[in-house]
Amino acid sequence: MSSLDRDFDALLNDPEIFQPCAQVTYVNSTRINSTTKFTILEKSDEDIPLICAAPPSQDAEWTLRLLLFPEVTPKGYPIPMSKFAWKAVNEHWGIGSALMYHYRRATGIAFARTVLHHDHTLQAIGLDFDTLGLTYLTITHDMANKDVRGLVFGLRADKLKDLKWRLESARDLGCHPLLAPLITTDMSVNDTRSAMITIAISLNKGIGPFTFKNVYGHRGYNEAPDLGALPFTLTELAIYANESGKRLKRLEAMLQFIDEQFASSTMNIDLNTHMKERMGHHITQVKEDARSIQPNIVEVQQNIQTGVQLVYALLAQKDNELNHRYGADMRVIAAVTLAFLPGTFMATLFSASFWDFNPNNARPRVSKWVWVYWITTFGLTAVVMILWRGHPTLATLRKRWQRRNHSEGVEKKEA
Structure with missing residues (x-):
């Protein structure tokens, strides 16, 4: 066995x-x-x-x-x-x-x-x-x-x-054992062609003709497509197109197998000349149909790749527009803040208990502890600036220290 x-x-x-x-x-x-x-x-x-x-x-x-x-x-x-x-x-x-x-x-x-x-x-x-x-x-x-x-x-x-x-249409060729294999392979080739048409239609519905105006909702488009969801849609279509390409290669191998079997001596069937020509013509036609699909697959794959590049370019452009808009808003906020900052600082300073502007006083009185305010202010400012500037250096030193400890630990284990 x-x-x-x-x-x-x-x-x-x-x-x-x-x-x-x-x-x-x-x-x-x-x-x-x-x-x-x-x-x-x-x-x-x-x-x-x-x-x-x-x-x-x-x-x-x-x-x-x-x-x-x-x-x-x-x-x-x-x-x-x-x-x-x-x-x-x-x-x-x-x-x-x-x-x-x-x-x-x-x-x-x-x-x-x-x-x-x-x-x-x-x-x-x-x-x-x-x-x-x-x-x-x-x-x-x-x-x-x-x-x-x-x-x-x-x-x-x-x-x-x-x-x-x-x-039923090819009933007169039923004596040939390759008839059913050829018909089923032809059906699979047509399925692959239909799959590529479906991908092309889905691609056109998803992003439309590859122009910036269409994507932004012009030229007959009522709404612009969802750019956030388009990369996932295009990826799914790309996978589907690749699977169709692999399926087409298998079908071409099957058609080559059928053609070789038809030409082999083991498949000598008692067919008249007309039936042999019909069978051979059918095999040739299906092989040509399969070969004609390959350029369509390549074209669809290129269109999908172009669509992906276009979508990411549009997303980057939209991000730049948003950054420019938000940057302008931040500049306005910064200008308003700078306009009110001196007054805010002076109001905060003179409202402290270090100053006494009582009308009954002959002149303004200043506390002898006013130096505490200036020392504390400048000291904290210096500490913040040092930490801000020194944090990257401290992080680098910490990583070096960790790597050195790790190396020493490895050397001890090897010893």
Whole structure:
């Protein structure tokens, strides 16, 4: 038993790994007598073993069978079926532990394998999208019976509807095991493009076109944006844009993988020239769509960086304006204080008990202790000035003394 099998067997003993869905979508596309029959049925978890155990029609030229599972709320990538249904999928469709092991790890990769299953050679393909609305796809292809079967996990309601429509539109290409992987990758590429459009719209709503007049509420803007909250908004958009860039790189790697598999000898499917051209054109188109998104990501990232610089420049400008305004107010207060300071000082001085201006006195009387006032005043003033000027020097000396004591303590410990 391989290490993957042992690890997956350990996962199967986890009671929380199996979380059956109430409803599963079953897609069947079969070609008989040059006519393709396409059906979509809603099934339950109890129907999965019967679906997997049913062999393809003997008259079928080829068959495509897919089980589409909606997204589940719990985290940790649970398997959206019962343990009994999973055993049937593994036994009859050959979706082994190695494929599902990658799903549980959420590695964000694409891989292909050739496996032996009940004396039949199967081609196994797995795509781990690890994105919202679409999590994982795995396909096995029974080359002897021309039977393609697979699972798609984590489909949001809108993605499920889109996938069913795309599969029905390309029903004539259902014999190719790369059809479902290509369609799901194309959907993820479109999601990435939509994400970049959402970021651009949010950026425009948050700060508007990058001009100072717009930020200050002119040119059709009723209110200026909250500059204090904008840095957080721009940071969130930057993180979202970086995640979209990483997702796009994974999708480009998946498309390269699909293109290589399409060109490989192991994927030689009995397609006529027209169908091969359609399949190849679809792959090329999706790859070009993915490449066209990269400049948009770079542009959005540059716009976000420009927006951050603009916001901080505006915040600095506003701070300068406030400082200038408050500085002018302080100058007025200082001028008024200086105007009243001499009178205040003289009133305080002559109201002291050292002076006696009683009208009955022949002349003003001055206490012999008046020198105490002047000595105390000049002494306290000198102490304040010395402390003010000497505080930085004292702080420096204290730090030097602390460092010296620390060094002496270290030397004693080493000795």
